[in-house]
Amino acid sequence: MKRPGPLLTLLAGLVLGLFMLTLNATSGTKTASSSYSEASPSASPKAPAKTSPTPSVTPSPTPSPSKPPVANANYAGRTDDDAASVAVSVRNGKAVAYFCDGRYKEAWLRGRVNNNGSMKLTAPNGAVLDGRIQQGKKITGTVKDEGRPYTFTADKAVKPSGLWRATAKVRGAKIDGGWIVLPNGRQTGIVTRDGKATSAPRIDPETGAVTVDGQQLTAQPVTP
Template sequence: MKVRGPLITLAAAAALGVGILTVNMSQEPEPAVPGTPVAASTPAPTTPAPAPPPAPAFPAKADYVGKIPTANGTITLDISVEGDKAVAYACDGTSIESWLRGSAVNGAVSLASKDGTGRLEGRLDGANVVGTLWIGQKKWDFTAEPAQPPAGLYVYEQAGVRGSWVVDFSGKATGVLRRSDGSTMPAPGLATDGMAVIDGRTVTATRVQGGSDV
């Protein structure tokens, strides 16, 4: 009697093994042919970083007026900007005063006095200018708000006598009169049209802009 079961089983197993080998070989990558360029993988697209916000900028012309409380009173400050230049004046209406000049770039002002005793650093914070003022060995933080004419900075100079005023939001003028010998006193009142009386003479003060040479 012939036994066919084991033979059939072995044949089936051999056929299954050949089938598995064929499937595995079909899944293997084909070897690269020498001299054939290999395609580079395409990197995943990247999301560009958001652009930084633009730097704040001053208007073409602007005045900012602030009040700085001190131990002995109040210093009134005006910063006048025109283009990339700025002029500032600070005084207490009696003896303290400082003229400062410098740049107004990218929303920041950096000013100094000619004699090196005064300095001002400020920047736009919303509509206002905030910063620090130095006069001599003292310094004060300040906030100066936008001001519309007649508020602003005015000066009169003749024969060594100089009157300087800051007109605030209420129309009040605070200033110092400096004589040729260096002595100072409160400046006389200033009318809304820039008229003042100095030593019995009626004079006209000039409005100072950021680019003025004062």
């Protein structure tokens, strides 16, 4: 029998090589790049969540108690030069005052009283009173009338001392009278008849009774 020749052996080797090449193409071997792409990416570590600091609560300051209004009271006294009298009536944070020399000069003043006892009262004729209550016992200050300042001290007054006023029609004339009764009983007052000022007659400080031009009137304590 003849052995297969070299050509047959070569053909057999070629067929075997083609078979092996076809097998590799069919089954395939994963490459390194494909393996890398399919691998699960490693998770990046999460940064710790920021927590807002708890705001500190500042306690509200305790409000200081407001100073109470000045007490209701009446005051009466003289100017330092003894030229005129001054009376002030304080009620519920308001004040009315009367400045009078007992002859022709007078002024009715009004305004508010601050919690510290200070006050600035004004009159229609332009007079101004600047004063302050001192520990509830007296008022010290200045009345400026017709450009002239009068310093004064008015002590706390108890009825019948204080400020009085009477208005009426007497014999066709309009009467307006004002009186200041000091704690020692001294009186200063002016009565105007249709705007003309004259010295006022004395009043009874217990009742307020007064006779003007033959007609009896009753003066009343003055309050704001």
